[in-house]
Amino acid sequence: MSACDPLAACMPIEDTLQPASRLILESRLSEIDLLWPWLESLAARYAVPPDTSFAIQLCLEEAVSNTIRHGYRGQPGYPVTIDFSPANVNELVFVIEDQAPPFDPLGDRAVPPMPAAGSIDRLEPGGHGIRLLRKFAGSLDYKRLSTGNRLTLRFAVAH
Amino acid sequence: MQITTEEMDGGINKVALDGRLDIAGAAIVDLKMNVIAGQSKKLLIDLKNVSFLGSMGLRSIVLPARAVLGHGGKVVLFGPTEMVESVIKTSGIDSLLPVHHDLAAAIAALQ
Numbered sequence: 001m002s003a004c005d006p007l008a009a010c011m012p013i014e015d016t017l018q019p020a021s022r023l024i025l026e027s028r029l030s031e032i033d034l035l036w037p038w039l040e041s042l043a044a045r046y047a048v049p050p051d052t053s054f055a056i057q058l059c060l061e062e063a064v065s066n067t068i069r070h071g072y073r074g075q076p077g078y079p080v081t082i083d084f085s086p087a088n089v090n091e092l093v094f095v096i097e098d099q100a101p102p103f104d105p106l107g108d109r110a111v112p113p114m115p116a117a118g119s120i121d122r123l124e125p126g127g128h129g130i131r132l133l134r135k136f137a138g139s140l141d142y143k144r145l146s147t148g149n150r151l152t153l154r155f156a157v158a159h
Numbered sequence: 160m161q162i163t164t165e166e167m168d169g170g171i172n173k174v175a176l177d178g179r180l181d182i183a184g185a186a187i188v189d190l191k192m193n194v195i196a197g198q199s200k201k202l203l204i205d206l207k208n209v210s211f212l213g214s215m216g217l218r219s220i221v222l223p224a225r226a227v228l229g230h231g232g233k234v235v236l237f238g239p240t241e242m243v244e245s246v247i248k249t250s251g252i253d254s255l256l257p258v259h260h261d262l263a264a265a266i267a268a269l270q
Contacts, residue, residue, distance in 0.1 A: 032182050054211060054242045061181060061213040117254040123225040128250040129214040135249045 020085040027068045027078040027098075035060055035082075042084055046092065052157055055136040056092070059153055062129045063096050063105065071100030071149060091138070092155045099148040105130060106142045106151075160184035162191050171269055172198065175205035180216030188219050196223030200232040201269040204256075207238030212246045224256050237265045 023038045025031040043053040083095045115121035141152040160178035224234040236258045259265035
């Protein structure tokens with residue numbers, strides 16, 4: 001490996017040898033509890049700052065719960081696969097894949113307009129999730145696969 | 160996740176949340192929050208010990224608050240951390256549920 005390998009730039013050698021990590025959940029909301037120790041372990045390994053770690057947890061909870069509640073319509077027994085990879089020292093990438101019918105969480109119909117300030121409709125229980133995803137993820141990308149859906153979330157890490 | 164309540168002077172009910180308001184945390188506090196909301200005209204929700212707030216946890220604040228406002232009451236949010244406050248502001252609920260970091264100001268906002 002050359003010293004100028006763009007994927008290894010500024011990254012200690014031992015980190016470049018770490019394999020990507022994968023977590024497979026079943027399509028039940030209670031499985032989301034398994035996200036936290038996994039994410040905490042990754043945050044510790046990659047020295048993720050607390051605010052970034054908060055943003056990652058927020059977005060993954062939202063994205064995975066969307067998949068379970070809307071993609072799989074709450075039916076248990078299906079897989080939700082989350083792959084983690086450090087794109088480089090400054091960016092962490094999470095890829096969530098499922099085997100659900102087409103469901104684009106970033107589609108126009110998934111983003112209700114913000115009600116007027118002061119309107120009681122601001123206290124509707126739904127509709128906040130997609131705004132939070134857009135605010136707290138560095139970037140989001142949806143792709144329909146032949147077997148399901150793929151959502152890619154990227155987070156910048158400031159060291 | 161823990162939830163404690165306190166009756167303060169001036170008819171204010173204070174509910175303090177402590178821990179992670181994720182899906183599991185929300186499930187723990189939802190029933191009690193809704194009971195408190197049904198009994199409150201002035202509700203102060205103390206968030207200073209909430210270390211995480213996700214969209215499902217947000218529902219645990221939004222639904223009881225909606226109930227209180229629906230019967231003519233007031234709700235204020237007190238002391239969130241910077242990230243928790245960012246979640247609140249991104250969702251836009253702070254236009255109805257003002258955020259205060261000073262307890263006296265929070266109490267005054269409920270009068």
